[in-house]
Amino acid sequence: MPTEVEPTTSNDLFERGPKKVLDESTRAVIKRLHEKEGKGIRELARDFSVSRNTIKRCLNSSYVKNRKKSPNQMFLQKHYEQIKQMYYEHEGFCIPLQRTIKEQFKFDIGLRMLERFCQPFRKALKNEKAQRDRAIRFETQPGDQMQIDYGEKDLILGAKRTRIYFFVSKLGYSRRIFAKAYLNKKEASWLDGIESAFYYFGGLPITLVSDNDRSLLGVDHKEHITTFNQGYQHFIDYYGLHAVRTRVRHP
Missing domain, CATH: 1.10.10 (Arc Repressor Mutant, subunit A)
Structure with a gap:
C-alpha cells in the first residue's frame, strides 16, 4: 500500500x-x-x-x-589595513591581489567581492595619481617631437624576482605611446627601442627628447663638457634627427 x-x-x-x-x-x-x-x-x-x-x-x-556576514566578509574586515596596504603595493590591481591573498592567507576571495571592498582604496589611489600627474601640457606641432625615457619594475618570472626595464616613447602632439621591455637599459637597448618606435609609428620625428641618462652620454675631455656618446650621436646623424637632453623628470 x-x-x-x-x-x-x-x-x-x-x-x-x-x-x-x-x-x-x-x-x-x-x-x-x-x-x-x-x-x-x-x-x-x-x-x-x-x-x-x-x-x-x-x-x-x-x-x-x-544577517550574518560570510567568512570572506569577516576576513576582509579583520585584515582591513593589511589588505589596503597590499592593494597599494599591487598598484590597484585586484587580480594579483586576489592571488596573493590566496597564497598568504589560504582564503579564496571572489574577485567581485574584493573589487567592491577595495573601491574606496581605488578612489584614493586615483586621486593621488591625478594630483601627482598634474602638469602643464607642452604643445608641439605634428611630427615635431618624440620624448623617450625608461621605467623599471621588479617582476616575478619563473619564481625569480627580475628587474624589467621599459623603454617608453611618446609623440609630443598626439600623445601616442609606444613601449618595449628589456632586461637592461644599455645603449643597445635604447637604440633598439627608438628604432622600434619609428617602425610602430610609421615615421620619424624631427626631434628626440631624452633626459641625461648615462647610457646616452659621454664626456668631451678637451672641452670638459658632457655630450652624447659616440654610438647615440652616430644613430642621430644616421637618421638625420635633432636630439635634445633635459634634466631628469623635467623634459
Whole structure:
C-alpha cells in the first residue's frame, strides 16, 4: 500500500525554499502595506514569496541586524589595513591581489567581492595619481617631437624576482605611446627601442627628447663638457634627427 503524503502548502514552500534577500526599498514597501493597508504577515509572505519570519524581521527592524556576514566578509574586515596596504603595493590591481591573498592567507576571495571592498582604496589611489600627474601640457606641432625615457619594475618570472626595464616613447602632439621591455637599459637597448618606435609609428620625428641618462652620454675631455656618446650621436646623424637632453623628470 502506498503511504499518503501530506499536501504541501504554499507557506511550507516559502519556509523551506532558498532564502531571499530583500533590499531596503522592498522592506519599506512591506512596512507601508502592513501599517497603512493592514495586510497581515501571512498575506505579505505570500505576496513577496518569502517566509513569515522574514516579514517579521522586516516589521520589527531586525532584518539587517540578524544577517550574518560570510567568512570572506569577516576576513576582509579583520585584515582591513593589511589588505589596503597590499592593494597599494599591487598598484590597484585586484587580480594579483586576489592571488596573493590566496597564497598568504589560504582564503579564496571572489574577485567581485574584493573589487567592491577595495573601491574606496581605488578612489584614493586615483586621486593621488591625478594630483601627482598634474602638469602643464607642452604643445608641439605634428611630427615635431618624440620624448623617450625608461621605467623599471621588479617582476616575478619563473619564481625569480627580475628587474624589467621599459623603454617608453611618446609623440609630443598626439600623445601616442609606444613601449618595449628589456632586461637592461644599455645603449643597445635604447637604440633598439627608438628604432622600434619609428617602425610602430610609421615615421620619424624631427626631434628626440631624452633626459641625461648615462647610457646616452659621454664626456668631451678637451672641452670638459658632457655630450652624447659616440654610438647615440652616430644613430642621430644616421637618421638625420635633432636630439635634445633635459634634466631628469623635467623634459
